[in-house]
Amino acid sequence: ETGVTQTPRHLVMGMTNKKSLKCEQHLGHNAMYWYKQSAKKPLELMFVYSLEERVENNSVPSRFSPECPNSSHLFLHLHTLQPEDSALYLCASSQNRDLSYNEQFFGPGTRLTVL
Amino acid sequence: AQSVSQHNHHVILSEAASLELGCNYSYGGTVNLFWYVQYPGQHLQLLLKYFSGDPLVKGIKGFEAEFIKSKFSFNLRKPSVQWSDTAEYFCAVNAGYGGSQGNLIFGKGTKLSVKP
Numbered sequence: 001e002t003g004v005t006q007t008p009r010h011l012v013m014g015m016t017n018k019k020s021l022k023c024e025q026h027l028g029h030n031a032m033y034w035y036k037q038s039a040k041k042p043l044e045l046m047f048v049y050s051l052e053e054r055v056e057n058n059s060v061p062s063r064f065s066p067e068c069p070n071s072s073h074l075f076l077h078l079h080t081l082q083p084e085d086s087a088l089y090l091c092a093s094s095q096n097r098d099l100s101y102n103e104q105f106f107g108p109g110t111r112l113t114v115l
Numbered sequence: 116a117q118s119v120s121q122h123n124h125h126v127i128l129s130e131a132a133s134l135e136l137g138c139n140y141s142y143g144g145t146v147n148l149f150w151y152v153q154y155p156g157q158h159l160q161l162l163l164k165y166f167s168g169d170p171l172v173k174g175i176k177g178f179e180a181e182f183i184k185s186k187f188s189f190n191l192r193k194p195s196v197q198w199s200d201t202a203e204y205f206c207a208v209n210a211g212y213g214g215s216q217g218n219l220i221f222g223k224g225t226k227l228s229v230k231p
Contacts, residue, residue, distance in 0.1 A: 004158075042119070043205070043221040056218070090159065099147050099209040100166060104219060106151075106159035 003027040004107035006091050012113045015081060021110045023074040023091030031097045032074040033104065034066060037088040049074060050097045081114045088112070117142050119208050121222035128196055129230050136191040136225050138180075138206030147209040148189040149219065150180055154202045162204070165189065176200070198231045 004025045013019050025032065034046040048056035049068040063085075065077040074091055088111050092104040122137040140146065150162040163174025170182040180191045189206060206222040 040124075040223060042223050043207075043219075045218055048218070092159075099219065103149065103161050103164055105161075108158040 004091060004093055004105050006089075006107040006110050008110060009108065010111045010113075012115065013078070013081065014115050015083070017081075018077070018079040020078065021076040021089055021091075021112075023076075023107055025072055025074075025091075025093040025105070025107075027093060027095075027105060029093040029095050029105075030071055031094045032068060032071075033092040033094075034074065034076055035090040035092065037090055037109065043090065047076075048097070055097070078112075081112075083114050086112055086114045117208065117210055117220045119206055119220050119222040121204075121206055121225050123225045124223070125226045125228070127228045127230065130198055131195045132229075134191070134193040134196045134200070134227070136204055136206075136227070138189045138191065138222060139187050140189070140206075140208040140220070141187065142208065142210045143187075144210065148180070148182060149207040149209070150174065150178070150189070150191050151205045151207060152202045153205065153224075159205070162191070196227070196229050198229045200227060201229045202227060 007022045031050045033048050036044045045058050046060045047066045052068045063080050067075040088109040090109045091107040094104045095102040118141045120139045148165040151159045152162045153159050162178050163172050165172045165182045173179045178193050182189050203224045203226045205224045207219040209219050
């Protein structure tokens with residue numbers, strides 16, 4: 001049990017669908033992250049939230065829309081995705097944004113396939 | 116731009132062999148360094164981390180890593196691998212500057228296969 005859970009674990013969607021990925025952390029952390037993990041590429045940071053405020057958006061297309069309603073929950077809303085968006089989407093959390101003292105804890109990921 | 120290089124894409128070893136996985140980063144200032152492991156079908160887990168102090172860091176499951184600042188390296192080592200070490204290993208660096216204090220830069224990962 002990592003303390004960070006993600007649902008669903010697998011998702012297949014068409015390019016015209018709208019779906020949402022959910023992340024929940026049970027660690028009392030204040031910072032949450034979305035990453036994209038594609039084959040043979042480094043993990044790509046997508047979004048960072050600190051105390052429920054988005055503090056970073058790494059040039060992610062608008063078809064990905066994050067939401068952080070409280071410090072324990074993070075969503076990634078998906079619409080009109082492309083096949084190249086197929087990847088493993090990882091959620092992570094840390095006590096705060098300062099990684100001089102803290103580490104990130106990762107969830108198991110959602111394996112997304114866009115048809 | 117910051118980058119992390121992991122030199123080996125796939126390493127195959129027999130049980131009891133020694134392991135060293137290379138990691139180099141491109142940032143000249145203060146860094147925090149991490150090695151994560153992803154076992155098949157499982158989530159990313161922290162193996163070890165370097166924040167400051169002794170550059171030789173010991174982690175879980177007998178792994179260690181050495182921070183050599185002059186070489187911008189943070190290589191992962193284990194004297195004797197086991198079949199259960201089969202996994203993908205990721206090096207990550209936090210440059211800890213400005214507004215990106217929480218950003219980890221990851222390498223592409225090294226897949227380790229240990230033959231029984």
